[in-house]
Amino acid sequence: MSSEDGSVDGGAGAPPEQLALVRESVRKAKEPRAKPRTWRGAALAEELPVARVLVDKGVLHLDRYFDYAVPRELDADAQPGVRVRVRFGAGRHRVRDGRREGGGLIDGFLVERLAESDYSGPLAALAQVVSPEPVLGGELLGLARAVADRYAGSLADVLQLAVPPRSARAEQRPSPAPLPPPGAPDAGSWGRYEHGSAFLEALASGGAPRAVWNALPGPQWSEELARAVAATLASGRGALVVLPDGRAVARVDAALTALLGEGRHAVLTADAGPEKRYREWLAVRRGAVRAVVGTRAAMFAPVQDLGLVAIWDDGDDSHSEQHAPQPHAREVLLLRAAQDKCAFLLGSWSCTVEAAQLVESGWARPLVAGREQVRAAAPLVRTVGDQDLARDEAARAARLPTLAWQVVREGLKHGPVLVQVPRRGYVPRMACANCRAPARCRHCAGPLEAQESGAALRCGWCGRDEGAWHCPECGAFRLRAQVVGARRTAEELGRAFPAVPVRTSGREQVLDTVTSAPALVVSTPGAEPVAEGGYAAALLLDGWAMLGRPDLRAGEDALRRWIAAAALVRPQGAGGTVVAVAEPTLRPVQALVRWDPVGHAVRELSERAELGFPPVSRMAAVSGTAEALAEFLGAVELPSEAEVLGPVPVPFTAAGRPRRVGAPPPGEHWERVLIRVPPGTGAALASALKAAQAARMARGGGGGSGETAVRVRVDPPDIG
Template sequence: MSEIGPRREQSHQGPAGEQLALLRDAARKRTPPRTWRDAPLAERLPVARVLVDKGLVHLDRYFDYAVPAAMDEEARPGVRVRVRFGAGQRDGRREGGRLINGFVVERRAESDFPGVLAPLAQVLSTEPVLTPELLRLCRSVADRYAGALADVVTLAVPPRMARAERQPSPPPAAPPPPPAPGGWTRYPQGPAFLQALAAGEAPRAVWTALPGPHWPDELARALATTLAAGRGALAVLPDGRAAARLDTALTALVGEGHHVLLTADAGPEVRYRRWLALNRGSVRCVVGTRAAMFAPVRDLGLVAVWDDGDSSHHEDRAPQPHAREVLVLRAVQEGAAALVGGHAQTVEAAQLVETGWARPLAADRPAVRAAAPLVRTVGDEDSARDPAARSARLPSLAWETLRDGLERGPVLVQVPRRGYAPRLACARCRAPARCARCQGPLAAAGPDRPLSCGWCGTEAPGWACAECGESRLRAVVIGARRTAEELGRSFPAVPVRTSGRDHVLDTVPDRPALVVSTPGAEPVPEGPGYAAALLLDGWVLLGRPDLRAGEEALRHWLNAAALVRPHADGGTVVVLAEATLRPVQALVRWDPAGNARRELADRAFLGFPPVSRMAAVSGPPEAVEGLLDTARLPAEAEVLGPVPMPVPEPGRPRRVGDPPPGEQWQRALVRVPPGSGAALAAALKTAQAARLARREGAPARVRIDPADIG
């Protein structure tokens, strides 16, 4: 009868079995195992210096490995390898360890390590992906942000796709002919900037683009001019829609084969194939989103970033570099030109102009007035005197603008909050409506849908106010979906389209329609532009407790208003915000550069970034205290805090930088004057590495130039 189940190895019992086991043990003792020291090594440059894939600052150095003779030809600088890391010592030999990935950065004749080197375990690919130029850039970024080199290389070099590496890249195309200046003639210094690019020079400019749909063509002409001069070009844009617009404009200008598009929509294999085309020199121009800031463009002649104030340019992964700062480093290291452009202007861009690193590139006032729409304001006092504003959400001026605009084309309505009614309150006592389970805010997803918690998602169909027992609710904040519903009832014969995080429209046709959008998701009109635009609830953007609230509000407004037709063609923008506020006045005058200069002066007076350099140290109290005590900070450093960090309420989704649930963290800010930023980053990184090496408690989190210092 056969057995049912897994087959087990039969053990040898009795004297015969014992004798067989003794003979086997004796054979093992007589035949020592073959070790890596028995394998011949490469005759020339037998040492490989390897960057291991360990993103820890106390391991932020290179490790030496022996190169077996069988890997001599393949283990070239820049290739991916696998090595044993964390090996122990036994009888003078390094043994064991875990296999991890790494990159060969150098081949050497000797090693500084006094012991016996472990060999390379495997060469994963013969493709040299970590070039010396890219390695130097990654090292500069790691030092600037007090991070580990391995973390930056992870951002710079995409994951390997073997099938893409096996496919040959096309031969490089001949440089295209130089384009005409086109729209750059609208700027007094525009033709001169293109002439400098054509001559192979490295001009640096902060470009305040005129409103309208022409910026993709103008940016494409700058890239094409650089290509025509025989140099490479790189442009980073905040999202895939903007990158697609530039890709279309550049293809129409120079044709296919001169550039690649690097966005997340292409998929990992296609992106890696395009990245390899750049690395191999088959293509010398790239248009893409944030990850393209590290693209290995040969003989780089121009780096450009569009709308650098967009939060999408800020990398969430350690060490959290910003695309603008990375491109500034590349421009300096590789002697390339730099173009920081947008309809708005950030304080950091204004500082580049203020310090003389870049020159302003803007149109004169008559050209601005000819291209911009008419901007009108409705403040709180105006709404209080308006009967229509007291009984409805929109004042009379907004209703009139809607009606007039819909007679001529589509009208854009910008709403700062998404959803239907994201914030609710009791209709009687005005107490916030909260979830009974986690005390999170209740929200309404639609007119016929039950209330649900914005944190834990629990439904609350039978809600009653805990303060007064009332069951009726009122909307404290009205979202984009509720706005679209209300406007649809007011204009039943007009189609209403919505664009937001869940569904973003790329374009809208040039015919009457109401387009309700959240900031940053505004679709591009196919015709000459929107006939009008309403910018609702300005207090939501301006009232955020953030250092950049005014700057961000103005950027969102300018980007939306830039899609509206010029005033001569009837284009009108109405913003619902107090007219006396500085960002509102900058919008009315269409003066983003002036607003950025005044904001920069205020930051300099108060000692705020970017005039001063700042680092945020957060973590458990003992970790923050230990790091600050260990760090040899510059003499002029000023430590602010530490102060307790807000503890996320139970059920609330965690954000980047939040402490773990149930832990009380602290945060300290370290501020230094201009010129001491590198010393601050080096001091914190050295102290962090020393504490990790000695295993002195939980590590603290260090962030240079944090996005939020509130």
């Protein structure tokens, strides 16, 4: 501590090095701060001549602000929030006016203007104001910092996700004048839910209710989301809705346009193209538009006076960002709800464990319908075991149990029938018909796939054809299908129902809608088109393929995908029937039969609490080579409550196969550990991991080059 006469008392027993550091810090604090000096000696701005800049480096050990001098000629444009270019780093130098100028030009954001700098040396001057448009406001900066801290990432990486690339032409176009608030909408179909009308009234009156909404099956969910947005706009506030894909965005967009007309909301999706997306984003930032509908990048949309944040189907993988620091849209919107003190709505036909936890903790209230309403809106769900094979030739050709075949035949009399298949392709997995050993490529050990009926086998990793396969285990030459894909299923159904058109929807071509005419629609999960008037029936095939995944979320994810398909089927009163080909006694199958996703999520949450799994605990995954991983774990200062699980091998990426996010480089053998901490210490874990990774990068060991790279991911979606 410092005495009144300025002397320093380091405390009894303080080491000499510590005393010297304390004395030096006190001496520097007493020195008068000089006005900033630049390498170029340029004339500076009269007021606030220091610009605090966030450089766009995206590395943890440079995750801080840097001070630059503001030249007089840039004074007017160099305002907080604008994009700038600055010289940074100790790279190439050049001599100008007898002084050295160092570093290359990089992009950055001007965060604030100051009268003086904490740095006592000469300041480099701002090189350029890229645009006078202030794109980084204080609220967005605070949100980005909170997201970076939560996910142990850098602020620059988060801002790359939050602020779209600049388009000069979009900036030059004026945004439309803001429209006055609309009138409050009526409750509409929200009246089907307990407290649904009260939720809308709270939004319209300026309240901030927080709810987890278990939507009834059927197409009304998009209109109900639109009414929630309209009620928020009626209070004079803004609203933000994040959806999993462009098809869902289009439905809510159409519902909002029908309810409020044109010009009251912006649509932010990657499909719009960079210029249009940036123009829409600017209209939101300038306050011309108060409502936003978009995919996960819209979670950072700078809506002014935010009154509601909403997310639909938070269990969809699309809500998890694949770029560093890999935030989840649900968690970002939770941070926004806390930061802006606004309303929060999490909606889905199903229910994730995280949603159940929000209700269990009391942070959000449940928004559900009574059992009578559920029974009236849901289709009839029947189950049949995988081994219950059909007794007639047509059913055997289509590999359908008798019950499923009868439901399809009856459903086709009244409309289209949906068939959900877990895998795309023709036959994506083959095995020896004799010993059941998986059929592997001789060159890279990848899985052999059948492309078409009678065609040669092809490797799914390297793409080589295999015309003379034999089993290396038993020497047999015959093959059998382990998994049947969507195209093979469509072919088999076409033979079983020759007079019925068969349409497929999947990765190669995703259908948005189908007509009400009788047809068989074969789809992979998530690609199911909406049928006019609803499907007459649906088949959910190969349930074992979804439930058998070695993952903590296998049951939850299978139930979510089944319910998403079954919700497109007509209600039971209109003849809608769903047949799930899966073991009837399994918990997710029973939850589907009862149409009780909330009960399934609550039970899952209880079991995870007993076992200490997320979301009850916070978890991080750290991966790298064995040596790099051991070095990192030896350096990181984990919270005392932290538990390290592992290490375990990480599957490597074979040559010719697309790399998964977080997978090691081809041919390298990595290991992974999971670090688990109890509730309340997640922030400490993220801070410790970030500090250790920053120190590693500062020493030159955190790059992407193989042997020394270490990857950290907080809240990994897959811990299987």
